[in-house]
Amino acid sequence: MAQQKMLLLDGNSLINRAFYALPMLSNSKGLHTNGIYGFMNMLLRVMEEQKPSHVLVAFDKKAPTFRHKEFEMYKAHRKKMPDELAQQLPVLKDILSAMGIAILESEGYEADDIIGTISEACQKENMPVVIISGDRDVLQLVSDDVTVFLTRKGISDVEEINKQCFEEMYQIDPQQLIDVKSLMGDKSDNIPGVPGIGEKTALKLVRKYGSIEGVLENIDDIKGDKLRNNLETYKDQVVINKKLAAIYKEVPMDRGLDGYRLGDMDTVALTQLFRDLEFKTLMARMGLEPDQGGIHGAGEADNGSAEAVDIETMEDKDDLGKVVSAVRRSQCLALYIDIDRAYLYDGQRNYTIKVKDSFIGEGVEPQLLFDTIKDVLADQDIQKYVLDSKALYTMLNTYGVELKGVAFDVMVAAYLLDATAKEYNLEQLCERYSVHYQKDAPAYSVYYLAKAMETQLKDKELDKLFFDIELPLANVLASMEISGFKVDVDMLRQLSEEFQGEIDRLTKKIFSLSGEEFNINSPKQLSKILFEKLQLPVIKKTKTGYSTDNEVLEQLSNYHPIADYIIEYRQMAKFDSTYIHGLLNVAHPVTHKVHTTFNQTVTATGRISSTEPNLQNIPVKLESGRQIRKAFIPGSEEYILLDGDYSQIELRVLAHISGDENLMDAFIKGEDVHLRTASEVFDIPMEEVTPQMRNRAKAVNFGIVYGISDFGLARDLKISRYEAKRYIDNYLEKYKGVKRYMHDIIEFGKRNGYVKTLLNRRRYIPQLSSRNHNVRAFGERVAMNTPIQGTAxxxxxxxxxxxxxxxxxxxxxxxxxxxxxxxxxxxVYKPELDMVREIVRDKMENCIKLKVPLVVDIGIGDNWYDVK
Known part of the structure; x- marks a missing residue:
C-alpha cells in the first residue's frame, strides 16, 4: 500500500498570487479566468510531483476572526478583493469539488488555522504533510513531518522549506517564528511591531532569549537605551501580537482525516466547467475530451506537446545541410539563439546546434552556422517565428546576415497583450498563455506560443496593430540601432571643460554665500548649511533628515540666493557627468558613434524609449543643456541631418477623438491653437491676447491632455489654485467636446478595465476600481491621457x-x-535632400486620416542643435 500523504493548500493566498501574476484573461462571456487558470496549473503540477492521498484546500471566510476581536485594527488596511478576482472564487470551488478535492472554510478562523489544525492531526497519525502557500506565516508549522512550499514570484517560482532548511535559514525553531513576528510586527496583517526592530534584531533577540517572554523578562539586560525603552513601551502590544501571529491548531472539525482523502473525479461536471472557462489545454492535460467547436478564444490554438519532444543534435557543417533542406520543405522556421546553442524547429522536428564560443571549444563556429543558413534566413517566403526579432536583426547583422520573413515576434505580442508586464521570459510566457514549455527545445515553445498568442491578439482586436505596426517596426528600430549617431568627441571634451569652469564658479559662489566650504553633493552637509547655519525654513523632511531636493530649493530661492546657485550647480554637474562623460564612455573608439537601444516593449503608453545611452533625454529646456546637441553630427561630410517634427500632435489627436468643434475648427483653419484657447478662456478677442495669456493657455491645453489638476496647474504657472481651477473650468466650458470625452473615457475604463487608442492599443488600468481616492484619481488621469498619448x-x-x-x-x-x-x-545623403524632405513630409502627414490635418515642421542642419 502506497504511503499516505496530506496536501494542504491556502486557497485564498494561491488564487490571489495567480490573479496578480497573470494578465487579465477572460472567456468569451467576459468571466475573468486568470486566477483560476494559474491556480489549476500550480495544483496539477504539485499533485503530479507529490502524489498525495489526501488533499484539502482551505479558504478564508469574509466574517471577522477571533484575531479581529483581540485587536480591532487587525488587517484593517486590507483592500477589498477586486471584483475580477471575487467572481472566480466560487467557480474555483466548483472545480475542486468536481475533482474530488475537499474544501473547507470555518467562521471565525483563517485558512492558516485550518491548515495548522489538519497538520497537527496528521502528525499524530504519522502522516507526512506538504503545505502550499504564499504566506510565510505557515513556516511556523514546519517540522520533521511537515514541509512547506512557498510561492515567491507569481506561481511558478516555488521555494521548498523543510525543518533542516528552515533552521539553516533562521537558526531558530519554527515555532519561534511566532516570537520573531510578535517583535517585528507584520505590515501585511497590520500588526504593529516594536519601533526599531526589524527581522534581523528580532531574530537576534529570540535566539538569545528563546521567546518574547524571555525577552521581556530580561529587558534590563538588553543593550541600547532606545531599544530597551521601546520594548518597555510596547510590551503589551508584543504580548497581543503573539496571539495574533500564532496559527490556531484547534479549529473544530466535522470529520476525521479520512474525510479529506482524494475522491473520485466527476468528469462530466469538470468537462462542462472547463468548457465554459475555455480551458482547452487543461482539459487535455487532465484527459478530458472537449466537444468539437465547444472551446473558443485562447483555447483554439494547438499548444504543443506536454511530453518531451524528439531533438536532433548537430555538431558540424554536414549536419546543417539537413536542416536547410527540411526548412525549405516546410517553409517554416522557429528560431531561438542562446550563448552556446542555436535551437531550430521546422514545424515537425527540433534541431539543436552546438555553437562554439570563447569558452566552449566544441561545436560549429557562429560565422559558419549563419553563413550556412543565411539564404534560409533571408528568404521572405519562409515564415520565421522568434522570441525577440529586434535583437535577432542586430545580432545577425554582426555576421553579415539579413533576416526576412518574420511572421511572429513573441515578445512584441506579449507586450501588446499586457503592456504592464515587467519581463518576457519564455518559460513564464508559456505558463501565462497555456503553452507547454520545452526547456531543451525552446524554438518549439516559441512556435506554439506564437500560435496561441495570435488567437489572443485576434480576440482582443490587436492583430492589425501587431502585424501592421509593431512587427515591422522592430526591423526599423534594429536598423536605427545598427546605424548609430555620430558624436564629435572633441566638442564634448570642450563642453566638459566649459561646464567644469562653470561648476567651479558656482562652487565658489555657494561657499561665499554659506561662509564655509562643504560637500555640496552631500544632502546631510547641505541641509546643515541651509537649515542650521542659514536658518532657512524647513520645507520637507525625509527619513534621514531634511529634504534638499530641487522642489525644496525652488521654494527656498524666495528666502536666500544660495538656493538658485545650488540648483544651477546641480544642473551643470548633471550635464557634465550624465551627458558629456556618459556619451564619451559609450561612443565607439573608432567610428565615434553611439548605438542606443530602442525599447519597443517597455512603456505602458506605446511610446518608444531609449537606453544606453538615453538619447531621448538630452536636455532641451536650458541653453547650456541644448549645447550638447551640437556634438551630434552626421557620419560624414557627405551627409546632413533632417528633422521631421509633428506640430502639436497630441492636441490634434484630442481634437479628433473628442470631436470638439472649437478645437477642430482652430486646426482646420491653421490658427495658433494656444492663441485661440487664450481667447476662449479669457473671453477676449484674439488680437488682445498677451504673451502671458498665451503661455497660460498653452499650459492649460497640454495640461488637459495629461489630466492635470488645479493643484498641478497652479504649481506649473505659479498661480493660486483658485485661479488655476478657474482656467480649467473656463476651458471645459468652452471646449464641451473635450469635457464630454474626459467623462466618457473614464466611464469606458471603469466598465472594461482598460482604455484604448485609435488603433486599438490597450492599457489596463486597475486603479480605476480602487477605493482609495488618490489612486482612483491617478487612474482617471491615465485613462484620459492614454488614448491621446498612445495614439500619437x-x-x-x-x-x-x-x-x-x-x-x-x-x-x-x-x-x-x-x-x-x-x-x-x-x-540624409546631401544629393538626396530634396527627395527625402518630400518623403518625410508626405509619409508623416499622410500616414493616417484624422478629422484635422497633421502638420510636420522640417528642419535641416549640420548638427542636431541646428535642425531646430
Whole structure:
C-alpha cells in the first residue's frame, strides 16, 4: 500500500498570487479566468510531483476572526478583493469539488488555522504533510513531518522549506517564528511591531532569549537605551501580537482525516466547467475530451506537446545541410539563439546546434552556422517565428546576415497583450498563455506560443496593430540601432571643460554665500548649511533628515540666493557627468558613434524609449543643456541631418477623438491653437491676447491632455489654485467636446478595465476600481491621457515604417537614425535632400486620416542643435 500523504493548500493566498501574476484573461462571456487558470496549473503540477492521498484546500471566510476581536485594527488596511478576482472564487470551488478535492472554510478562523489544525492531526497519525502557500506565516508549522512550499514570484517560482532548511535559514525553531513576528510586527496583517526592530534584531533577540517572554523578562539586560525603552513601551502590544501571529491548531472539525482523502473525479461536471472557462489545454492535460467547436478564444490554438519532444543534435557543417533542406520543405522556421546553442524547429522536428564560443571549444563556429543558413534566413517566403526579432536583426547583422520573413515576434505580442508586464521570459510566457514549455527545445515553445498568442491578439482586436505596426517596426528600430549617431568627441571634451569652469564658479559662489566650504553633493552637509547655519525654513523632511531636493530649493530661492546657485550647480554637474562623460564612455573608439537601444516593449503608453545611452533625454529646456546637441553630427561630410517634427500632435489627436468643434475648427483653419484657447478662456478677442495669456493657455491645453489638476496647474504657472481651477473650468466650458470625452473615457475604463487608442492599443488600468481616492484619481488621469498619448505614439510608429520602406524602395542612402517623442531624425545623403524632405513630409502627414490635418515642421542642419 502506497504511503499516505496530506496536501494542504491556502486557497485564498494561491488564487490571489495567480490573479496578480497573470494578465487579465477572460472567456468569451467576459468571466475573468486568470486566477483560476494559474491556480489549476500550480495544483496539477504539485499533485503530479507529490502524489498525495489526501488533499484539502482551505479558504478564508469574509466574517471577522477571533484575531479581529483581540485587536480591532487587525488587517484593517486590507483592500477589498477586486471584483475580477471575487467572481472566480466560487467557480474555483466548483472545480475542486468536481475533482474530488475537499474544501473547507470555518467562521471565525483563517485558512492558516485550518491548515495548522489538519497538520497537527496528521502528525499524530504519522502522516507526512506538504503545505502550499504564499504566506510565510505557515513556516511556523514546519517540522520533521511537515514541509512547506512557498510561492515567491507569481506561481511558478516555488521555494521548498523543510525543518533542516528552515533552521539553516533562521537558526531558530519554527515555532519561534511566532516570537520573531510578535517583535517585528507584520505590515501585511497590520500588526504593529516594536519601533526599531526589524527581522534581523528580532531574530537576534529570540535566539538569545528563546521567546518574547524571555525577552521581556530580561529587558534590563538588553543593550541600547532606545531599544530597551521601546520594548518597555510596547510590551503589551508584543504580548497581543503573539496571539495574533500564532496559527490556531484547534479549529473544530466535522470529520476525521479520512474525510479529506482524494475522491473520485466527476468528469462530466469538470468537462462542462472547463468548457465554459475555455480551458482547452487543461482539459487535455487532465484527459478530458472537449466537444468539437465547444472551446473558443485562447483555447483554439494547438499548444504543443506536454511530453518531451524528439531533438536532433548537430555538431558540424554536414549536419546543417539537413536542416536547410527540411526548412525549405516546410517553409517554416522557429528560431531561438542562446550563448552556446542555436535551437531550430521546422514545424515537425527540433534541431539543436552546438555553437562554439570563447569558452566552449566544441561545436560549429557562429560565422559558419549563419553563413550556412543565411539564404534560409533571408528568404521572405519562409515564415520565421522568434522570441525577440529586434535583437535577432542586430545580432545577425554582426555576421553579415539579413533576416526576412518574420511572421511572429513573441515578445512584441506579449507586450501588446499586457503592456504592464515587467519581463518576457519564455518559460513564464508559456505558463501565462497555456503553452507547454520545452526547456531543451525552446524554438518549439516559441512556435506554439506564437500560435496561441495570435488567437489572443485576434480576440482582443490587436492583430492589425501587431502585424501592421509593431512587427515591422522592430526591423526599423534594429536598423536605427545598427546605424548609430555620430558624436564629435572633441566638442564634448570642450563642453566638459566649459561646464567644469562653470561648476567651479558656482562652487565658489555657494561657499561665499554659506561662509564655509562643504560637500555640496552631500544632502546631510547641505541641509546643515541651509537649515542650521542659514536658518532657512524647513520645507520637507525625509527619513534621514531634511529634504534638499530641487522642489525644496525652488521654494527656498524666495528666502536666500544660495538656493538658485545650488540648483544651477546641480544642473551643470548633471550635464557634465550624465551627458558629456556618459556619451564619451559609450561612443565607439573608432567610428565615434553611439548605438542606443530602442525599447519597443517597455512603456505602458506605446511610446518608444531609449537606453544606453538615453538619447531621448538630452536636455532641451536650458541653453547650456541644448549645447550638447551640437556634438551630434552626421557620419560624414557627405551627409546632413533632417528633422521631421509633428506640430502639436497630441492636441490634434484630442481634437479628433473628442470631436470638439472649437478645437477642430482652430486646426482646420491653421490658427495658433494656444492663441485661440487664450481667447476662449479669457473671453477676449484674439488680437488682445498677451504673451502671458498665451503661455497660460498653452499650459492649460497640454495640461488637459495629461489630466492635470488645479493643484498641478497652479504649481506649473505659479498661480493660486483658485485661479488655476478657474482656467480649467473656463476651458471645459468652452471646449464641451473635450469635457464630454474626459467623462466618457473614464466611464469606458471603469466598465472594461482598460482604455484604448485609435488603433486599438490597450492599457489596463486597475486603479480605476480602487477605493482609495488618490489612486482612483491617478487612474482617471491615465485613462484620459492614454488614448491621446498612445495614439500619437502609434502615428509616429506608422510614419517611421512608411518613411523607412520608401527610403528602401527607392534605394536611397539616407536613413532614420533617431526617434524622439514626436520627431524623426534622419541622416540624409546631401544629393538626396530634396527627395527625402518630400518623403518625410508626405509619409508623416499622410500616414493616417484624422478629422484635422497633421502638420510636420522640417528642419535641416549640420548638427542636431541646428535642425531646430
Amino acid at each position: 505614439a502609434d502615428i509616429i510608429k506608422l510614419a517611421m515604417i512608411n518613411v523607412y520602406r520608401e527610403l528602401k524602395a527607392r534605394g536611397l542612402k539616407s536613413k532614420i537614425i533617431l526617434q524622439v517623442h514626436d520627431e524623426l531624425l534622419l541622416e
